[in-house]
Amino acid sequence: MEGGWTNPLRLEILIEGDRIAAIAPELKAEGAEVIDLSGLLITPGLVDGHSHMWSAIARGLGDDSAETMDALAEVWTPEASALSVELAAALAVNSGITWVNNWADNVVSPEHADAEVGAMRDSGLGGRFNYGYPHAGSHDKPMDLDDLRDTVSTWEHGPVGLGVALRGPDSSTPEVLQEEISKARGYGLPVSFHMGGSQGAAELHNVQAMSEQGMLGADVQVVHVTSAPAEDLARLAEAGSPLIVAPTTEAAMDFGAPDIGAMREAGLNMGVGVGTTGPEGAADMFTVMRLVAEAADETMGEEAINGATVFDWATRAGALAVQAPDGVGTLVKGGPADLIAISTEGLDETGKLPPDIELTRKAGPDNVRFVMIGGEIHKADGELTKVDLDALTNEAAEMMNELQEKLGG
Numbered sequence: 001m002e003g004g005w006t007n008p009l010r011l012e013i014l015i016e017g018d019r020i021a022a023i024a025p026e027l028k029a030e031g032a033e034v035i036d037l038s039g040l041l042i043t044p045g046l047v048d049g050h051s052h053m054w055s056a057i058a059r060g061l062g063d064d065s066a067e068t069m070d071a072l073a074e075v076w077t078p079e080a081s082a083l084s085v086e087l088a089a090a091l092a093v094n095s096g097i098t099w100v101n102n103w104a105d106n107v108v109s110p111e112h113a114d115a116e117v118g119a120m121r122d123s124g125l126g127g128r129f130n131y132g133y134p135h136a137g138s139h140d141k142p143m144d145l146d147d148l149r150d151t152v153s154t155w156e157h158g159p160v161g162l163g164v165a166l167r168g169p170d171s172s173t174p175e176v177l178q179e180e181i182s183k184a185r186g187y188g189l190p191v192s193f194h195m196g197g198s199q200g201a202a203e204l205h206n207v208q209a210m211s212e213q214g215m216l217g218a219d220v221q222v223v224h225v226t227s228a229p230a231e232d233l234a235r236l237a238e239a240g241s242p243l244i245v246a247p248t249t250e251a252a253m254d255f256g257a258p259d260i261g262a263m264r265e266a267g268l269n270m271g272v273g274v275g276t277t278g279p280e281g282a283a284d285m286f287t288v289m290r291l292v293a294e295a296a297d298e299t300m301g302e303e304a305i306n307g308a309t310v311f312d313w314a315t316r317a318g319a320l321a322v323q324a325p326d327g328v329g330t331l332v333k334g335g336p337a338d339l340i341a342i343s344t345e346g347l348d349e350t351g352k353l354p355p356d357i358e359l360t361r362k363a364g365p366d367n368v369r370f371v372m373i374g375g376e377i378h379k380a381d382g383e384l385t386k387v388d389l390d391a392l393t394n395e396a397a398e399m400m401n402e403l404q405e406k407l408g409g
C-alpha cells in the first residue's frame with residue numbers, strides 16, 4: 001500500500017495525531033488505545049478524483065433532471081450548497097472515501113463558495129475545493145476572478161486545499177479559458193474541467209488546440225474524454241495532464257464507457273471519481289471501480305487489467321494524478337492516518353478470488369466497516385460516528401422542496 005499492491009499481511013499500525021507513526025507485524029505502544037480490526041482488510045482511504053458535492057441534495061428529479069438542475073441552480077442558496085456538501089461528505093465517508101476533489105460548478109456568489117468550504121472543513125474529510133462558476137453563467141464571461149483572488153489571499157491552510165474548476169474549452173470561449181487558466185496558474189492552483197465527453201465535444205479537437213497553446217500540463221486535470229481519438233489521449237499524456245474518469249456519471253450522461261485500453265495505451269496518469277451522486281444518492285467508489293474494471297474488459301479482454309491497478313487509480317495513483325498532498329492514498333510511516341477497513345466476508349463463494357478482485361469487483365459501501373481520516377474515527381462497526389445520515393437525508397429532502405417551491409413561485 002506504499003505504491004503497488006502488496007498481498008495482505010498481518011500488521012499493526014500506530015497512529016499519532018493525524019499521522020501514521022509506525023507499521024509493523026507487532027508494535028509496542030504504552031498507553032495507546034487499541035482498535036481491533038482483525039479479519040478485515042485495511043487499505044488506504046479511497047480518493048475521489050472528481051465530485052460535484054454542491055448538488056448532492058438533488059435526488060429523484062426524473063427524466064428531465066438536467067433541465068430541472070439548470071433552473072434550480074439559479075435559485076440555489078448558500079445553505080443548500082452547505083447542506084449538499086455535508087450530505088456528500090457523509091456519503092463519501094460511508095463508502096470509504098477519505099479525500100475528495102470537490103468540483104464546485106455552481107458558485108453563484110462568494111457566499112456559495114464560503115458555504116461549501118465551511119461544510120468541507122466541518123466534515124473532517126480531506127480534499128480540495130475547486131472554486132468554480134455559476135452553473136447558469138454565460139460562456140463568454142469569466143468566473144468571479146475578484147473573489148477567487150480574495151479567496152486565495154485569505155485561505156486557511158489545512159486538510160482542505162484550493163483549486164479551480166473551469167468550464168473548459170468545450171463550454172467557454174478561448175479568451176475566457178485563457179484568462180481563467182493564466183489567473184489560476186499565477187496563483188499556483190491546479191485546474192480541472194470536463195472535456196470530450198460527447199462525440200460533438202470531441203470533434204471540437206480542443207485537446208489539440210490546448211496542447212498547441214501550452215495550456216495543458218500536470219496542473220491541468222481533464223475529466224471524461226470518453227469520446228476522444230487516440231491522438232488526443234497521446235497529447236494529454238505527453239503534456240502530463242492527468243485524466244479522471246467518472247463512469248457512473250458518464251453512463252448517466254450517455255457519454256459512453258471510458259476506453260480504458262486506449263487510455264492505458266497512451267500512458268495517461270489516471271484517477272477515478274464519483275462525479276455527481278446521482279438519483280440514488282450514492283457516492284460509491286466501489287461501483288466506480290467495478291465499472292472501470294468492466295470497461296477495461298470491454299476494450300482489452302476479460303480481466304486484462306487487474307484489480308490492483310484499478311484500486312491504485314482509486315487510491316495512490318489517483319491521488320498523485322490530481323496532485324493531492326504527499327502520502328494521500330497510501331499507508332506509509334509518516335503519511336496521513338487516512339485508512340479504511342473492509343469486510344470481505346461473503347464476497348467470494350468460490351474462495352479463490354484474490355483480494356484486489358474482491359475489492360474492485362465485489363465489495364460495496366456496506367463492506368466498509370471502519371473509516372479513519374486524519375486520525376479521527378468517522379465510521380466504526382459499519383456505522384457513521386459523526387453524522388446521522390437518515391436525519392441529514394430528511395433535511396436534504398425538505399430543502400429540495402423549498403428550492404422547487406421557489407422555482408414554482
Ligand SMILES: [Zn+2]
Nearest residue numbers: 052194223275
Ligand atoms: Zn463532473
